[in-house]
Amino acid sequence: MDDELYDGVLSPNRHPKAVEARSIGKQMRQGPEDDIALIERGDDLRERIAKPSDPQHKHLGEAGSAALAERLGATLVTDDGSGKDLERLTGVELRDTAGLLRELVERGLVDCEDAQAAYADIVAADRWVNPDADIC
Numbered sequence: 001m002d003d004e005l006y007d008g009v010l011s012p013n014r015h016p017k018a019v020e021a022r023s024i025g026k027q028m029r030q031g032p033e034d035d036i037a038l039i040e041r042g043d044d045l046r047e048r049i050a051k052p053s054d055p056q057h058k059h060l061g062e063a064g065s066a067a068l069a070e071r072l073g074a075t076l077v078t079d080d081g082s083g084k085d086l087e088r089l090t091g092v093e094l095r096d097t098a099g100l101l102r103e104l105v106e107r108g109l110v111d112c113e114d115a116q117a118a119y120a121d122i123v124a125a126d127r128w129v130n131p132d133a134d135i136c
C-alpha cells in the first residue's frame with residue numbers, strides 16, 4: 001500500500017490530504033440559513049426512503065450525507081440498501097465500498113492484493129457489503 005495512504009489510515013488527522021480537506025471545509029462554511037436548509041433536505045430525504053416501521057432515526061445519516069453530496073456535487077459512498085433510493089431522489093452518484101476500492105485500484109493508488117485484503121477484512125467483520133463483489 002502507498003506509504004502516504006497507509007500513514008493517512010493510521011493517523012487521519014495529520015494526513016496532508018485530510019488537513020487540506022478540513023481547510024476547504026472551513027472555507028465552504030456558509031450561513032445558518034444554509035445549514036437549516038441542508039438539515040431540512042436531509043430530513044425530507046429520510047422521510048421519503050423510510051418505511052413506516054423504521055425507527056425515527058433510521059437512514060438519517062445516509063440521508064444527511066446524500067443531502068450534503070447533492071449540495072457539493074460530490075459522490076456518495078455507502079453500502080446501505082437505501083443508497084439506490086437516495087441516488088434516484090438526488091441524482092448524486094453512488095459508490096459502494098467495492099466500487100470505491102475498484103476505483104482506487106484502477107487509478108493505481110492501491111494495488112489489487114491490498115484492496116482485496118481490505119475488502120476481505122470488511123466482509124469478515126460482517127459489514128453490510130456484498131461478499132462476492134469483484135474488486136479487481
